[in-house]
Amino acid sequence: MSSKDLLNNSTMVALEAALERYPEDSLKHQLALLHIGIGHMNFENWHLAIEGLNALDQTQISPGYVSYLLGRCFEALDEQEQAILYYEQAQAADSRVLGFEYADSGAQLAEWRLRAIR
Numbered sequence: 001m002s003s004k005d006l007l008n009n010s011t012m013v014a015l016e017a018a019l020e021r022y023p024e025d026s027l028k029h030q031l032a033l034l035h036i037g038i039g040h041m042n043f044e045n046w047h048l049a050i051e052g053l054n055a056l057d058q059t060q061i062s063p064g065y066v067s068y069l070l071g072r073c074f075e076a077l078d079e080q081e082q083a084i085l086y087y088e089q090a091q092a093a094d095s096r097v098l099g100f101e102y103a104d105s106g107a108q109l110a111e112w113r114l115r116a117i118r
Contacts, residue, residue: 012039030060037069046073064093064106071110080117087114 018032037052050073053066071086090110 012036015039025057027060030057034061034066041069041073041076044076046077049073062093062106064090064110066106067093068106068109068113071113075113075117083117084114086110 015032015036019029019036022029022032033052033056037049037056040046040049040052050070053070053073056066058066067086067090071083071090074080074086075083087110090106091114093106
């Protein structure tokens with residue numbers, strides 16, 4: 001097992017503990033869900049990532065960013081139509097949540113992926 005795998009495993013354990021510790025409607029719980037989804041993406045557990053990302057409260061987490069991540073999952077599963085649907089949702093969503101104004105928005109990322117798969 002590589003050091004990256006060990007780090008990801010210990011991170012996932014800590015995030016799972018956060019889910020137990022914080023109420024479901026808290027930002028900390030929602031961020032733990034987000035990062036668990038991203039962790040599953042890193043391990044290429046696409047269906048688990050989708051499940052986690054779909055459980056997010058998108059009033060607290062950027063819907064554009066979540067839609068972009070879901071698009072990436074479906075693209076990895078070679079479900080292009082579903083990926084395109086989520087990338088289009090990401091483009092239409094407002095991603096100015098949680099400091100994402102300082103990074104590429106879900107809409108920008110989705111636009112790049114749409115160009116790549118069309």
